[in-house]
Amino acid sequence: MESKVKLRCEHLDTELTLTLDQANRLLKIQGKDPKDGWSLNDDKYQLNEHGVIIRRIKSTNSRAAQ
């Protein structure tokens, strides 16, 4: 099953659930730093340095690893 990503628009007070591809397309269409735009609202995902939504990288506990 395709992964779904939650986005939120504070201006419209609305949430959207999109596929990862659609969500990334939405961020691309709305451009950088949009006024009143959509933002990521999903714990399972994060933005990378290019502003692309990726799966959240689980931080490893270094002490436990030792």
Add this chain to the structure above:
Amino acid sequence: MNLFLPCPPSATLTPIAKKVCDKRFNQVVKLVFGIIGTDKPFAVGTPITAKASWDALLALDTAVVTNYVENFVIPGSDSIEEGGETNINRMPELIDGANVQATWNNRGITAAIQLAMKKLTIYSAIMPGVSELGFMAINVDGDVIHDTTEYWIPVFNLFTGDIDIKAEKGKANGAMGKFSLLYGWSDNITTSTPAFKILNTYPAA
């Protein structure tokens, strides 16, 4: 629209509202095409006036905004009448209102844009008289012309021609665009003014 309903007609006529000014839709310069699904493209929470609503709609890839188009025209529709010679008083039978064809010029488009436009056709011609494609228009002032309740206005047989090659040196090329509309297409149209510069925003680069 069926001109002959309700039958029997009401015993009273529908009042005609007083016109207080000229309604002008102005020159159409961009078109929006979209697949008519079960959900409307805009709603109370995602109004047609907000950029965020348009961004979300276009991200689904079920709607596209064209580049600037030139010479967009939709003629007014006429009636379809048949017979006459054997009718009472030789008066032809009024059958229906006629469909109309919108036409425009896709000026100076690249082959890639031309191909993308041609790929819309299949949605507008599922079979003769059956379409899943709708349109809205954007006028030169940046207002969106649309159906008041459904937003999409169904279009049929959307066609994009190949580009022309002109004899005159230096002239821009163009490709014909056209589609058909049902009689009654404008029964419920209105304009909305987005709160952002829609002509400058779409299509996104």
